[in-house]
Amino acid sequence: MHFSRSGMALAVFGLIAVAPSPAHSDDTASVTAVLDPSHHGRLVYPPAELELRHSGTAHIVCVITKDGQPQSCETSASAPDFALAAEAYAYSSKFLPAYQDSKPIEGRWEKTIPFEARGAATLPVVDHEHSPRPYYPDFANDRNITGRVAVTCQVDTAGIAHDCTASPGPEILRRASLAYFTLARYLPAMKDGQPISAPYHGNINWESDAKDRNDGFR
Incomplete structure (x- = not known):
């Protein structure tokens, strides 16, 4: 069973949720933004899942503003904690926005994040x-x-x-x-x-x- 969450990380950290931006054309929505390698957040393996040595994945899609800020993230994951971890990672990161005609525009970022616990099954x-x-x-x-x-x-x-x-x-x-x-x-x-x-x-x-x-x- 897969669990879906949208915008949960903002609520978890006590911030004000950002309302979804107005609808855009399919051409704009398909433009890809890139995670800023110098200013990304820390991906945390959920302690409850790690303690049980559970592996899984989280698929996340975010709208990235022309200023490189993520919003309206949606996730599907093999466990709810993996979805929250993926959202926390995205919302704590900066992005390089998509460009069109040499100008930054709103785009999207999509990634499947693996959480792999194998290899540590017998080690503290x-x-x-x-x-x-x-x-x-x-x-x-x-x-x-x-x-x-x-x-x-x-x-x-x-x-x-x-x-x-x-x-x-x-x-x-x-x-x-x-x-x-x-x-x-x-x-x-x-x-x-x-x-x-x-x-x-x-x-x-x-x-x-x-x-x-x-x-x-x-």
């Missing part, structure tokens, strides 16, 4: 949506202390980490890495549809300029 996964980001200690950042720290934890069936250990490295970064992975929430490993306790292996690349750029962390 960090639940980034419910975990704090790693914090780069000011002392280390100010003194350009960098390094890569690998951490191993045992994650139980409730998604809680135990007995975490860290690889050698600067002590301040080892402690920060242990704090992050110990306090994070996890989606537990699954076997035969049931959560099981399993080891988790992660790492953080600490870079002196990552504190402001928010990358270098995994």
Whole structure:
């Protein structure tokens, strides 16, 4: 069974829904806009589906204004959460509008988004949506202390980490890495549809300029 939703992401985030634009000719509606590769949103795998290792797809079609803004998105998906994730991705993104006679015009953007959970069926996964980001200690950042720290934890069936250990490295970064992975929430490993306790292996690349750029962390 497929589920269809229209404009749900705006309601979810508490914004005012935009009324559909007036009807346009078929020629205009068929012109394709393109996702801006430098200003797109983050596609989030729905936690409830990931926890159960459910795969699926969402097909989304949006009207893209001449200013590159999405509106009137419609989705069909294999599960309601996949539809919401696709809409949230579209509404948080910018687009390169369609052009006609060298002028931007209203167009459309259409995409089928796959959600694939295979390959992680027996491994714990960090639940980034419910975990704090790693914090780069000011002392280390100010003194350009960098390094890569690998951490191993045992994650139980409730998604809680135990007995975490860290690889050698600067002590301040080892402690920060242990704090992050110990306090994070996890989606537990699954076997035969049931959560099981399993080891988790992660790492953080600490870079002196990552504190402001928010990358270098995994």
